[in-house]
Amino acid sequence: MPVTREIIAPQNEKLNVSRNLNLPHSPGIRAGEFIFLSGMLSVDPTTGERSPGTVAHETRQTLSNMRHMLESAGSSLERVVKINVLLHDMLEFDNMNGVYRQFFAKDPPTRTTCGVQLSAGMKVEIECIALAG
Amino acid sequence: MIYDRIEYDDLNRVYRQYVPNGPPARTVWSVRIIDAFKVQLDAIAIV
Numbered sequence: 001m002p003v004t005r006e007i008i009a010p011q012n013e014k015l016n017v018s019r020n021l022n023l024p025h026s027p028g029i030r031a032g033e034f035i036f037l038s039g040m041l042s043v044d045p046t047t048g049e050r051s052p053g054t055v056a057h058e059t060r061q062t063l064s065n066m067r068h069m070l071e072s073a074g075s076s077l078e079r080v081v082k083i084n085v086l087l088h089d090m091l092e093f094d095n096m097n098g099v100y101r102q103f104f105a106k107d108p109p110t111r112t113t114c115g116v117q118l119s120a121g122m123k124v125e126i127e128c129i130a131l132a133g
Numbered sequence: 134m135i136y137d138r139i140e141y142d143d144l145n146r147v148y149r150q151y152v153p154n155g156p157p158a159r160t161v162w163s164v165r166i167i168d169a170f171k172v173q174l175d176a177i178a179i180v
Contacts, residue, residue, distance in 0.1 A: 003179040007155055024149035025159035031179050039160030086162065117138050117163035127160045 003032035008073040014048035015065050017041070028069060030132050035075050039086065039127040040066055041119070050120065055087070055095040058124040063103045070130055079131040080109040086125040090115035096124065134173040138163040144172065 008028040009016050018025050018038065028037040042058035043065060044051040051061050067077050087096055093113065101108070109128070118125055135144055141161065149156070157176070166173050 005155075005179050024145050024152055025156050027158070029158045031177070036158040036177065038158040084160070086160070114162070114164075119138060119141065125160065127158075 004030070006030040008035065008069075010065075010069045011072040012045050012068060015043055015045055015068060017043060017048075020048055028073060030073060033132050034081075035070065035073055035130045035132050037066065037069060037128050037130070039084075039125045040069070041122050041125050050122065052120075052122055055092040055123050056099045058122065059096050059099040059126075060102075062124055062126050063100070066126060066128060067103070070128075074133045075130045077103060080104075080128050081131060082129040083109050083111040084127045085111060085113040086116045086118060086127075087113055088115070088118050088123040092123065134162045134164050134166055136163070136166050136169075136171045140171065 006029070007026045008030050009019075010027060016027055017023070018027055025038050028035055040062050042051045042053065042061040043049065044061070045065060045068070052058065063077070070076055070079070085096060087093065096113070135141065144161065
């Protein structure tokens, strides 16, 4: 049986950044039993504007938005299997982890963290692969 | 993957011609690429 390909989007349209900024990617794709999310930045869910701040703040806001995105598609943070964290400076690794572990207190997903150059002075970007449903 | 964030719009201009409808999920990583190449792509597709 062929695997289905379905675009997924957040229920809160303010968080549909790719559509609001006319970028050529989808917020996420469900492919069979897996969900692939595009990289997410810290965005204020009430305004749709970027919400820059400390690494702790951006990590918290991004994972909160990721939770919303996954739940919009019938999944959840508990069903995430792989995360990539892109960090503006690896010296902030501990600052990211301090907040990160609050979201994944038990049996956290596999993860890779890289130090990269991010857009517009943002400090954290996070993408994930999760199990659907 | 792109060698410098400053070329993000240049990447998108060409990229969107290849995925005009229902584009895949994507994250652009600004990283150093081997042999001074400026763009590297990988993809996961359904069969």
